Amino acid sequence: MTLANNTSTDGTALRIGLFGFGCVGQGLYDVLRRTPGLRAQVARICVKDRSKPRTLPLGMFTYDRGEILGDDTINVVVELIDDANAAFDIVSSALRAGKAVVSANKRMIAERFDDLLAIQNETGSPFLYEASVCGSIPIIRNLEEYYDNDLLDGLEGIVNGTTNFILTRVSDGEGAYEGALASAQRLGFAESDPTLDVEGYDAVFKTVILAAHGFGVVVKPGNIVRRGITTVSSFDAAVAKRHGYTIKLVSSARLADGEVSASVLPTFVRDESPLASVRDEYNAVSLHAAFSDAQLMVGKGAGGHPTASAVLSDIAALRYAYRYEYKKIAQGLRPRFSQRVPIKIYARSSRRDLLEQIPWSTIEIEHRSPDGSYVIGTTVLDELSASEAFRSDETFIAKVV
């Protein structure tokens, strides 16, 4: 493959082997055909299900990975399948075969970040995955290229459209979690098994990727403090509103005193903050850099078209041999990862013992009423995450910013 060495402005013609042919893959196929200027075409598509009716001639399809991975005329692999383990096999084999790879598989990337870095270093093959975080928002590219780690000190994102849709409904006073989830499912914004989304796992995968590109810190998904939104109630939304907040599921990574902390937590976001106005299935990332106020990037985060648009931009970048340089990881001065940071929280439960058991540093508000009892105060992130209250589904806990 001459791909990685070719930096001419004319770019290289790309012959793509596509894995997966769901709505993203189909959209991608169409747009590549309509855009000859990109000089990129899908040469072969590998799918699993032989019985599914296909919109293209059957000759385009194969059920054998080897027919793409072993084909030297194919210089780019686009991986759009669900299974993270199978995706890792495909991506690593393709990189080792000297092919450039584009993927949208956040779970695979987050879980195997170090392995994928090693394979990139070993093979020199470019691996791009803008579509894995916030769909059409070019956040990875911006973290890689624009926000130097000496300048960036925090990023906060609404990175999961399903939970944002649900929380928008709950915040608007349109009922509680269950109803909002059902309506999200009806409208196609939530899957029939919504666990990965509503429990915050999906956001954690994306946070791993953001922390790596933002701060050069590679963390296992399990080390990011996570809490989902399944216990949020109308009462919580009303308390937030009364205090001038909106509840969002916020993915956060922050650098302070040379240490990075990261979490995915329901968060009381100030109504006047830019993230508060990001509604429904939209995603957004707010970047705090030295010297500048928060920058906000907003766009659609999931679904066929936003994902395909990010995949497409990655494909376009491959024509110019673009690759992530992972400068922040390569640098000597990588910050340490530490969850030992102060955090202000709202904790609500009908069980007083759970609330009292949280290792509070200070308490600001203690509220008891027949409708609900809550405490707003400060604690320490890692101690909080180890507490029974944090793990209990008899509590709702949110960061307050």
Place this chain on the structure above:
Amino acid sequence: MTLANNTSTDGTALRIGLFGFGCVGQGLYDVLRRTPGLRAQVARICVKDRSKPRTLPLGMFTYDRGEILGDDTINVVVELIDDANAAFDIVSSALRAGKAVVSANKRMIAERFDDLLAIQNETGSPFLYEASVCGSIPIIRNLEEYYDNDLLDGLEGIVNGTTNFILTRVSDGEGAYEGALASAQRLGFAESDPTLDVEGYDAVFKTVILAAHGFGVVVKPGNIVRRGITTVSSFDAAVAKRHGYTIKLVSSARLADGEVSASVLPTFVRDESPLASVRDEYNAVSLHAAFSDAQLMVGKGAGGHPTASAVLSDIAALRYAYRYEYKKIAQGLRPRFSQRVPIKIYARSSRRDLLEQIPWSTIEIEHRSPDGSYVIGTTVLDELSASEAFRSDETFIAKVV
């Protein structure tokens, strides 16, 4: 200078010659001193006014350009002066002396775009100017690196904070243009002579830069259809509101059928569109790309800190020998520039003859009342801009989108 050839991840230490020491320059100086990781320091500062008191030892300053331009130990020039002609002399001399240059001077860049391109080609020296458009929003970098011209079909921006502040006041029903301008001046959001801002010239300079990096089209500022906001009235704001719009000064560049058009016009923006919610002195750019819904980038556009943050990011990028590649300009398939495009407008005047004289293609609404008379209809951009009504200060004209 080895700068341009050095692509090691460690980067090169940067010795900066700074032209101008206003609030941006001072902020920049401070942050570079506080951020040793950037390995960039201000070596010398060239200023004009010998009598002004300075916050640094006088030995840091010079009044002679040659002391920076002729100093081979200085490898980066940061140009932050007002005068566009003097800035061009400094920038071109610095590039020719093999120095990398960072500038925030949108007027100079817009007026001398072709010359600056030629000098960059001739010398190979990097020239970065992210701070020239929308302050801290990394829009040039995103247009250069992420939004391929085969994929981008339009960009619309609120690129001038002064006019956005004024229009926010007028739209909120807090009175007419004059009062809003006075309040902007009081708060430091408008200069004592606000012409460049309120007449849209500043936005035109930025639009030239956006069109070049977005679509590879280099246009003279005079060829961009421009109208300011000085004749906007409370009546106009009320009409807009009644129809579900907010008035914004919108810089627009669009690609359709291989042709690019560009304008700076007061615009009725749909209330539900992301640009409508960008208030006060904030800037924003909305990008429309194939396949994806609009992406929005929001941030502060002017003032010391946002400008300094962009300059700083450019300086940080120079450590890795980053340069604009102007791929879209270099490509063979550059779109043509044409203002012969249909446009829907709102035109209000007490002089019926002016309204009638607009070369209307179709008329949707004709409204006559003692409070004000207006027409909403379609016309053609270049014909509109040639009409007496467009140039008259007895009319208010806004695009309707």
